[in-house]
Amino acid sequence: MTDFNYIGKKTSRPDGSDKVAGKAHYIHDLQRPGMLYGKIKFSDHPHARIKHIDTSKAEGLTGVRAVITATSTPEIRIGFLRDNFALKKDKVRQYRDEVAAVAAIDPEIAEEAVDLIQVEYEPLPGVFSPHEAMKEGSPLIHETDAQGRARTDNMVPLKFHHESGDLKAGKNKAKSLVEGEYSTPMVQQCCMGTAGCIAEFDMSNNLTIWAKTQIPFLAQRDFNRALSDMGLPGKNTRVIVPTLGGGFGTGLDTHAYEYIAILLAFQTGCPVKIVYTRAEEFANLSPRQSSTTKIVQGCDRNGKLTFREVEVLQDNGAYTSWGATYPSVMMMPATSLYRVSNVYFNARLVYTNNTYCQAMRGYGNPEHTWALESNMDELAQEAGIDPFEFRIINRNQPNETTPMGLKVSTCGLKECLETVAGKLGWKKKPKKGKRTGKGMASLIHVGGGGRIYRSDASGLILKLDDFGNVNVYHGGVEMGQGLHSVLTLAIAEALGVRPEKVLINPTDTGTCPWDVGTHASRGAFMACNTAILAANKLRSQIFELAEELFPKEAEKNLKKFMKKNPDYKPPDFDVSKAAKRERFELRDGFVFIKEGPQEPWLRIELGRLLRAIHFRSQGQMLTTEVFYDPPNELPDFEKGFGNISATYAYGAQGAEVEVDTETGEVKILRMVAAHDVGRVLDPQGLKGQIYGALAQGVGYALYEKLESQQGKILNPNFRDYKIPTVQEMNFPIDLEFIETDDSYGPFGAKGVAEPGLVPTAPAIANAIYDAVGVRIRDLPITPEKILAALKQLKQIK
Amino acid sequence: MKIEISFILNGSEVSVGIDGHLRLIDVLRGPLGQTGTKEGCGEGECGACTVIIDGRAVNSCLYPALEVEGKSVTTIEGLRAPKNELSVIQQAFVEQGAIQCGFCTPGMILSAKALLDSNPNPSEEDIRDALLGNLCRCTGYVQIVEAVKKATAQLKGKK
Numbered sequence: 009m010t011d012f013n014y015i016g017k018k019t020s021r022p023d024g025s026d027k028v029a030g031k032a033h034y035i036h037d038l039q040r041p042g043m044l045y046g047k048i049k050f051s052d053h054p055h056a057r058i059k060h061i062d063t064s065k066a067e068g069l070t071g072v073r074a075v076i077t078a079t080s081t082p083e084i085r086i087g088f089l090r091d092n093f094a095l096k097k098d099k100v101r102q103y104r105d106e107v108a109a110v111a112a113i114d115p116e117i118a119e120e121a122v123d124l125i126q127v128e129y130e131p132l133p134g135v136f137s138p139h140e141a142m143k144e145g146s147p148l149i150h151e152t153d154a155q156g157r158a159r160t161d162n163m164v165p166l167k168f169h170h171e172s173g174d175l176k177a178g179k180n181k182a183k184s185l186v187e188g189e190y191s192t193p194m195v196q197q198c199c200m201g202t203a204g205c206i207a208e209f210d211m212s213n214n215l216t217i218w219a220k221t222q223i224p225f226l227a228q229r230d231f232n233r234a235l236s237d238m239g240l241p242g243k244n245t246r247v248i249v250p251t252l253g254g255g256f257g258t259g260l261d262t263h264a265y266e267y268i269a270i271l272l273a274f275q276t277g278c279p280v281k282i283v284y285t286r287a288e289e290f291a292n293l294s295p296r297q298s299s300t301t302k303i304v305q306g307c308d309r310n311g312k313l314t315f316r317e318v319e320v321l322q323d324n325g326a327y328t329s330w331g332a333t334y335p336s337v338m339m340m341p342a343t344s345l346y347r348v349s350n351v352y353f354n355a356r357l358v359y360t361n362n363t364y365c366q367a368m369r370g371y372g373n374p375e376h377t378w379a380l381e382s383n384m385d386e387l388a389q390e391a392g393i394d395p396f397e398f399r400i401i402n403r404n405q406p407n408e409t410t411p412m413g414l415k416v417s418t419c420g421l422k423e424c425l426e427t428v429a430g431k432l433g434w435k436k437k438p439k440k441g442k443r444t445g446k447g448m449a450s451l452i453h454v455g456g457g458g459r460i461y462r463s464d465a466s467g468l469i470l471k472l473d474d475f476g477n478v479n480v481y482h483g484g485v486e487m488g489q490g491l492h493s494v495l496t497l498a499i500a501e502a503l504g505v506r507p508e509k510v511l512i513n514p515t516d517t518g519t520c521p522w523d524v525g526t527h528a529s530r531g532a533f534m535a536c537n538t539a540i541l542a543a544n545k546l547r548s549q550i551f552e553l554a555e556e557l558f559p560k561e562a563e564k565n566l567k568k569f570m571k572k573n574p575d576y577k578p579p580d581f582d583v584s585k586a587a588k589r590e591r592f593e594l595r596d597g598f599v600f601i602k603e604g605p606q607e608p609w610l611r612i613e614l615g616r617l618l619r620a621i622h623f624r625s626q627g628q629m630l631t632t633e634v635f636y637d638p639p640n641e642l643p644d645f646e647k648g649f650g651n652i653s654a655t656y657a658y659g660a661q662g663a664e665v666e667v668d669t670e671t672g673e674v675k676i677l678r679m680v681a682a683h684d685v686g687r688v689l690d691p692q693g694l695k696g697q698i699y700g701a702l703a704q705g706v707g708y709a710l711y712e713k714l715e716s717q718q719g720k721i722l723n724p725n726f727r728d729y730k731i732p733t734v735q736e737m738n739f740p741i742d743l744e745f746i747e748t749d750d751s752y753g754p755f756g757a758k759g760v761a762e763p764g765l766v767p768t769a770p771a772i773a774n775a776i777y778d779a780v781g782v783r784i785r786d787l788p789i790t791p792e793k794i795l796a797a798l799k800q801l802k803q804i805k
Numbered sequence: 806m807k808i809e810i811s812f813i814l815n816g817s818e819v820s821v822g823i824d825g826h827l828r829l830i831d832v833l834r835g836p837l838g839q840t841g842t843k844e845g846c847g848e849g850e851c852g853a854c855t856v857i858i859d860g861r862a863v864n865s866c867l868y869p870a871l872e873v874e875g876k877s878v879t880t881i882e883g884l885r886a887p888k889n890e891l892s893v894i895q896q897a898f899v900e901q902g903a904i905q906c907g908f909c910t911p912g913m914i915l916s917a918k919a920l921l922d923s924n925p926n927p928s929e930e931d932i933r934d935a936l937l938g939n940l941c942r943c944t945g946y947v948q949i950v951e952a953v954k955k956a957t958a959q960l961k962g963k964k
Contacts (some may be wrong), residue, residue: 020899026896027907028914030841030881031891037840053811198942200845200853200908253843254942286846488906489941692902696944700905703945726850726940734946741947 013595013756014507016195016688021493022512023251023486024384034250035204035220036350040279043206044073047118048265048273048282049108049125050292051100054361054719055134055147058099058127065124071117074275075125076313077108081271084234086262086320089165090154092364094234094267094326099132101149101326102363104292106264111272111280124480135162138358149326149359164324164357168335170343170648171352172411178315178350182306184391188648190379190785191300193713194323196290197368198731201253203293204283207269214609215245218687220419222259222485223525224249226461228517230262234270249515255487258293261329262525265292290724292655294366295714297334297353298323301379305348311393313348313400320355320376325364332357332365336460336645337653341376344410344453344656346384346402351411353648362721367527369701370762373453374708374769379789381449381770382768385777395774396429399450404658406748413641418748420684421450421658427682427744428662438779439749443669444677447774448662449767455686455750455758456654457638458528459665466530467521468538470499470546472630473621476597476615478505480512482538484531489761490693491531497690498536498754502543504594505614521633529657529759532689534636549630550617551589554599558592558612559584565609568570579605609719639752654752657759659683661702661767663775671773671800672791674710674776675739683746683763687756691761698743698764705768707732710788812873814839815883818856823870828867830854832873833880841881841911845940855912856880862919864938884918893963894918894956901952905943908922913939917953919958929954 026032063075078097086092096105108125112118135141135149141162150159179185206218215235223228224247231245252259266280273280284293302319324332335355342353367401390400404410406419427433428448438444457464469481486492494513500507513519523534562583570576578743586601593602598611621628643650662680667673681698688694711730717723723729747757777783782797807822814837821836827850833839833856842865843855849867856865884892891899893915904910913936920927920935927935932953941949 021902023898023907024904025889025891025895027904027910028881028891028898029885029889030839030911032907033840034843034908036844037834137841200851200906200940200942201843216857252906254906256942286848286851488904488908534862694950696902696905696948699945699947700943701945704942716837725848726846727848731942732945733940734933734950737946738933741945 011449012501012755013536014501015172016691018691019493019497019507021490022496023034023492023692030673034251035206035251036283036650038206038218038250040206040208041791043279043281044272044276045115045118046111046269046280046282047122048106048268049122051103051105051107052127053100053129053131054103056100056129056131057132057489058096058107058129060128063108066110066121069117071113071432072110072121073113073278074111074272075121075541076271076275077110082238084237084267085154086264086267087328088330089328091150092264094264106268109272111148111276122274125204134361134759136360136362138321139361141358142359149361161527162359164328164332165358165628166332166357167646168355169646170339170340170412173350174351175315175317175350179306181308181314183309184387185304185306186383186390187304188383188785189300189302191299191376192375192787194295194298194365194716195708196729197256197258197309197367197713199254199256199258202284202286202289203263203265204281205266205269205282205761206279207273208279209273209277211241213243213458215243215270216248217245217266217270218248218250220252220259221247221249222487224485224515224517225483225522226525227262231270234267238274238528246516246518251488252485255368255485257331257371259485260367260525260673284472287724290729291721291765294329294331294364296368297331297365299375301376303379303383305383305387307387307391308392311345311398313402315350316342316348317341317352317494322357323356323360323362324357325360325362327364327776329364329366331367333460334375337372338376339412339648339650340414341373341380341452343412345380346415347404347448349411349413356372357712362716363721369704370766373451373526373762373766374705375453377451377766378769380431381422382773382785383772385447386783394436396425396448399425403505404452413651415651416512417655417752418750419658420746420748421660423746424658424660424682425450428660428680430678431742431744432662432664437508439732442666443779444664445775445777445779446664446667447626447663447771447778448660449770449774450660451658451766453657453763453764453766454528454653455657456533456752457530457640459640459642461524462642463524464640466534466538467633468542469521469631469633470542472618473547474615474619476505476509476613476618478503480510481520482512483515484535485515489531490690491526491535491698493693494689495535495539498539499543502540503546505597509597515596518575523634529761529763532757533753533759536637536689536757538634541636541752544634545632545634546630547594549632550594550599551592552795553621553783554592554617555587555589557617558587558599561616561620562610563614573769574674579607581605591727604713608652629659655750655758657684657763659763659767661771663771665772665775665779667776667779667794669780672794674688674789674794676706676772678740678742678763681764683745683760684758685749685760686750686758687747687757688745689757695743696746697760700739701762701764702768703732703737705765706736708765708787709772713788808871810871810874812875813877813932814857815879825871827870828866829856829870830875831869833865838883839880839895841910843911845908852916853909855915855939857915857919860919860922862916878917881915884914893959894921897952897956897959901948901955903948903952909939909941913941913949917956921957925960927957
């Protein structure tokens, strides 16, 4: 194993002290001189024609600076299918549709003004489930597409399909076969810091927006397009990302509220801030999509999978966000978790009058792994094979290519499964009389970027100053996950400076190089790869310049040293001769000659060498820029082929639960999580990522569901929408990291941000089955569902 | 129109003229500029706005500002010593990796402080009870509970 100075060692995150001191500044804390407060008027109907909007009363309110509607502002289409609008003109398609907005001198006046806006609607029949929406003659959510062509049904025009091998032959070969339908609810990301932005124009009509985004550069592109729609072609947007109070996928799209802030700022000539309340966040920010997955799998007499057939149906809601492309990720476990040939995968997305959905951590993988890993246990039982053994038989292995064309480099799935089985005491039977059980589930996820856009790249600028500081400009987004911790460690390690000399600047499209966005567990993988490239470039530059300057500085050092130590006899060593670029080393902020005498005067502090490089005739400052695009492919999602990531993360989780058969309550006794992370970069941060993701997985498994009736969100608060508290998370979690040292990974590391929640729900469901013999196929697994299933089980018996 | 209120904020007396209907969080974050107090829900459900009033952890989003008259309020800004020295609990949060996005952190730390001020020897159950009203979406609470345990041990050692 390589010996690292900083990688893998316990450190504290660079923003930790500011955060515990209340000094981190979120969008909620930012103010601009002359700033106004924006507020949005949302629809009162899930589907209706807008007949008339009366804004006169709102305009007359003292303190109101602007009231806008779709008729008073230029049309701005948003979303990657451009089927959504900043403000809605002719009709509303969901309860949260934005019909008007206000800017006022304080938030209370803005709220009062919004209440004074009167909208006359002509209600239309709505459709609230994909099945309803697919029926012939069902009301059309969108009568035309973005190009104005007439639409004839409610299907979202996106295809996700894969076929490989011979499904029929695979079915014929199967000795055991199990079919099941598994569903998942809409759930909310629940960032503790709600969404918001500040938009401000300068006198040249260039826009600056402080945005809670994970995609600053794609947002810049989106906003520039909006500026063009507003009659400001060629004008630019600068996106600045403040401290984020969580992301979890909410920042992967640009949102109507951001465009509304832009319109209000342009109209008023003042900065405009819009921040959602918690109720607005629950009702008006897109959640994770609900989905239904039908899956059939079969295995031969030896337990080897012979085929897999998957049909996914997703409720898209009224408009299309990037989150609609969940099936692009579902395809990965569908084709590539466990060795299986003869695979069929198809996903359909349907418009409804429900709230439209967007990305959330895991991006389709938790949904699909829920179905797949539940079904794996059912098939194991049908085949009479232990679920752990069944997984070992079918496990993925290093250096294989999967039916989707994923090129697996390293794969620690076997080690992960064995760790879970070992730590869980898999073979140990529960004590008599106890309704306890054990379950496990595995995962595959992208671990080396995820190309869903034509570039999957990330840039980095390192600017060295006269003091030996490394000023960092990176386009990735720190949203709490610890990106800046690992970037700091990677730069310190690769360049050879102390971590405290690495100073990361705020993410800003005006100063940072391009990055596609912080999603797909790519942050650390990308940032640290750029760090290594940039550090290598800087080291070459420094060492080249040191050939001339190092001996001079060493000589000055020696003179000083001799003054202090008159009896000192320097070793017989020709510094000028030894001062060759290949012989220099930089470590802990000092440049020295490898295999030279270890004299104190032969160690030159980096800042001093940089000053020598700077302050001379035709001096230089050292700044370097790199751009890293990983070796992966943009898959053809309609055919379902392509190596989407440079490497893949694997893992397995296990749960032991106790089920109260009187109340249906599930108590998690303990969990084990074993993850193939390639290499541990920041141990504390890594643990935090897995603990936190696992907690979200527990919420997904047992508690969380955004309740919607006729398109209306019924539980827009933390009283009625339960996320795990410190009491629900009151059980031991045993973490184990498998280091497979991946050749594509920086220092061997793979992405880890999402894997921690992917297998949690099926592991818990499998444990519940083991405990009481009921199989719940619909998340969340509530006490009511368990009691109903137990009752049914009794009747059958 | 404005009503003058006086109270002790982080050890110093403050007087501020406010609209009578304001909540304590509005006064802290607005005229007093204490933006370390976070508003996560505005309904007393998430604990991000926790401050300590006369020794008790309180949701400042539910607390009428007028009622703070004559009382002593501690916000996260009051925990660090001058010259940016962190308190024991804050330092424990940093060292245990108990922070991710940080939005819940000030409230979490103040709930922990109110506990340790009144009960220097809490059990793990006491710690979980004290933090029950503070939601965190990032950490799964594991390192937060560890941090409070560590702070407990360190504070005992100091005495």
